[in-house]
Amino acid sequence: AVVSTxxxxxxxxxxxxxxxxxxxxxxxxxxxxEFNADFITRMLERLEWGALVEAASQLxxxxxxxxxxxxxxKEAEEEEDVLRKIHHVLLEVEITEGELECPETGxxxxxxxxxxxxxxxxxx
Amino acid sequence: MKRxxxxxxxxxxxxxxxxxxxxxxxxxxxHLAANVLYTIQSxxxxxxxxxxxxxxxGCGILSIGCVMLGAEHVTALEVDSDAVEDLxxxxxxxxxxNVDVVQCDIxxxxxxxxEHCFDTxxxxxxxxxxxxxxxxxxxxxxxxxxxxxAVYSFHKTSTRDFITRRMEGMGYHVAVxxxxxxxxxQMYKMHxxxxxxxxxxxxxxxxxxx
Numbered sequence: 001a002v003v004s005t006x007x008x009x010x011x012x013x014x015x016x017x018x019x020x021x022x023x024x025x026x027x028x029x030x031x032x033x034e035f036n037a038d039f040i041t042r043m044l045e046r047l048e049w050g051a052l053v054e055a056a057s058q059l060x061x062x063x064x065x066x067x068x069x070x071x072x073x074k075e076a077e078e079e080e081d082v083l084r085k086i087h088h089v090l091l092e093v094e095i096t097e098g099e100l101e102c103p104e105t106g107x108x109x110x111x112x113x114x115x116x117x118x119x120x121x122x123x124x
Numbered sequence: 125m126k127r128x129x130x131x132x133x134x135x136x137x138x139x140x141x142x143x144x145x146x147x148x149x150x151x152x153x154x155h156l157a158a159n160v161l162y163t164i165q166s167x168x169x170x171x172x173x174x175x176x177x178x179x180x181x182g183c184g185i186l187s188i189g190c191v192m193l194g195a196e197h198v199t200a201l202e203v204d205s206d207a208v209e210d211l212x213x214x215x216x217x218x219x220x221x222n223v224d225v226v227q228c229d230i231x232x233x234x235x236x237x238x239e240h241c242f243d244t245x246x247x248x249x250x251x252x253x254x255x256x257x258x259x260x261x262x263x264x265x266x267x268x269x270x271x272x273x274a275v276y277s278f279h280k281t282s283t284r285d286f287i288t289r290r291m292e293g294m295g296y297h298v299a300v301x302x303x304x305x306x307x308x309x310q311m312y313k314m315h316x317x318x319x320x321x322x323x324x325x326x327x328x329x330x331x332x333x334x
Contacts, residue, residue, distance in 0.1 A: 031221055039173060039196045046241060091197065091222065115208060118228035118236055 020051035021109070023058045025098030029114075033091040040083045043090065044069060056089045065089065130192055131158035137185045137214050142206040148250035149207065150308055152185050160326055161189040163301060164246070164276055168328070171195050174243035177270050179230050179263050184211040184223070186246055191220050198223040199242065201230060231262050240272040248278045251322070261290070264329065268296070274330040278306075281323035297333050302326040 049069040056062035064085045100109040100116055109118050134154040143149040165171040172194035178187045181200040190198050200223050202208050208227050215223055228236055249263035250256060260279055264287070267275040279287055281303060288298045306324045 033221060036173070036196055039175075043175070048238070113212065115212070115225045115227055118226060119203065120229070120232060 020048060020054065020103070021100040022103060023055045023095070023098065023100060025059055025095040025111070027095070027097035028059060029094045029096050030092055031094060033087070035084055035087050037080060037083050040087050040090070044086070047086075052086075052089065056093075059089075059093060059095070061089055061093050125192060127158055127162045130162060130189060131155055133192060134158055134185055134189055136217070137183060137188055138210060138217070140183055140207060141210050144204060144206075146254050146256075147204055147207075148254055148256075149182060149204070151183055152248050154185065156304070157185045157189050160276065160302070161186065161193055161246075163326075164244075164328075165193045167301075168274065170244040170274055170276070174273075175199070175241075176244050176246060177201065177242040177267070179245065179247040179267055179270075180249050181211055181225070182207050182248075184214045186248065187211075187223050188214060188218055188220060190246065191218075191222060196222065200225045201228055203227065203229045230266050231259060237270055239269055242271040243273045245271040245273075245275040245277075247276070251280050261287075264291075268329065272331075274328050276301075276326070276328055278324050278326055281325050284325055287327070291329055295331070297330050299328045299330075300325045301328055 047069070053062055053065050053067070056065055064082075066082060070079065070082045094114055095111050096114045098111040100111065100118075101107070102109075107124070109116055111117075131154055134157050137151075137154065139151040140149050161171065171190050173196050176187070176190050176195045176198045178184075178190075178198060178200050181187055181202040184200060187198045187200045200211060202211060202225065205227070208225060211225060215225075245267035247263060247267060250259050252259045260283065264275065264277060264279075267277065284300065291298045302325070304324050304326065306322045307319045308322055
């Protein structure tokens with residue numbers, strides 16, 4: 001579910017910068033997903049790093065995530081370590097119950113059963 | 125995985141428990157799903173190892189097929205709560221862990237996702253036959269926004285020229301990968317025919333010429 005929270009921004013009317021949504025969770029599940037270094041490396045260039053670290057902190061899983069986007073050229077071992085941590089946060093930590101909050105309007109989008117409901121009402 | 129194997133597995137994907145005609149909800153036939161997904165992967169390599177977005181996921185046969193063909197991750201978008209429930213059950217039945225479902229309205233005017241988040245977009249969108257004219261183009265536009273690679277979609281053959289001109293005008297390339305007839309069930313009791321045959325194109329819209 002963190003993958004979708006990385007990508008979703010607020011689409012409330014009139015919101016200029018609705019990204020990133022603030023994340024709060026009441027229930028988190030951790031599952032095991034096979035690590036694919038190539039995939040995570042390719043994802044790196046599309047991630048809003050600050051938002052990822054922020055979301056991970058809000059979930060209490062930010063340990064070991066560097067402050068800045070890791071760049072290639074590091075020792076292969078060190079790099080894999082970081083990639084595995086990113087893999088864990090992105091693909092293995094799932095918010096089963098929680099909320100995403102628009103940073104501008106405060107509008108909350110619920111997450112139930114791991115699924116965020118981003119539908120707006122007609123007037124929004 | 126062989127195409128026949130894929131088709132066989134996809135036959136176990138459960139259909140809509142409560143289909144809504146206004147949303148043009150009907151299941152994608154497993155034989156067709158297996159064929160198109162196989163074409164996407166063997167012809168273009170656009171599934172294996174990729175991040176995929178499906179628009180209007182319904183019960184999820186296409187998303188599930190993508191996972192079986194080695195997609196790294198699938199984000200499944202769907203507006204209808206009943207369909208989301210069916211989808212969730214199917215994902216659970218197949219023990220799939222790498223599909224994230226987001227309930228949202230694709231036609232919502234403002235953008236919900238950051239642009240070009242995903243590698244490939246795949247969809248069987250509504251055709252705009254139920255007081256929702258133009259919705260097929262909205263789905264196509266949104267799909268192009270969401271992904272950085274190719275969009276694979278189904279559209280009425282009668283709209284082929286319009287779509288091609290429009291997409292080429294925007295700098296994209298359109299390839300009609302297959303032509304087929306969709307048998308769309310009529311769900312209203314008042315309709316005389318039980319099914320309607322519609323000529324449909326399976327298309328690939330891409331940024332690069334292939």
